[in-house]
Amino acid sequence: MIDPTLRTAYLNTRYVVTVGGQYLTLKIGEASPELDDILGARSVEMAAVVTAWNPRSQCLPREENLDRGNALSSVVHDLGLETLPVVATLGDPHWIEHGLLILGIHEGLACQLGRQFAQNAIVTVTRGNVPQLIELINPGEAS
Secondary structure, three states: OOOHHHHHHHHHOEEEEEEOOEEEEEEOOOOOHHHHHHHHHOOOOEEEEEEOOOHHHOOOOHHHHHHHHHHHHHHHHHHOOOEEEEEEEOOOOOOEEEEEEEEOOOHHHHHHHHHHOOOOEEEEEEOOOOOEEEEOOOOOOOO
């Protein structure tokens, strides 16, 4: 189970997606008609935000995070899925994480990727619904 303070931080994080030189901000629990438009234009029903940075929310050096992010990008590319870059932030310039908005992925595969890269949680969104936090920590396992 995710520590309640950490879970609150995840719920308050803003996910800034870069789309064709424009920026779209996603927040868990808040509707995004703009993201619905993107999903519709690409004929997909679902997307997920996944990062490889800071596994289990333990800060790593920038270079190591960049290497992990490149590994995630490679895995997703090999799956043939389209991505958009994401920066996750709480508004603190000292804490940001780069990740991917993976278009057309299903929740099971998104969770698998999150676990593969030792993440506590991912964010999923289905067209017409609000983004949701999906915890990846098993009961009895602490973050």
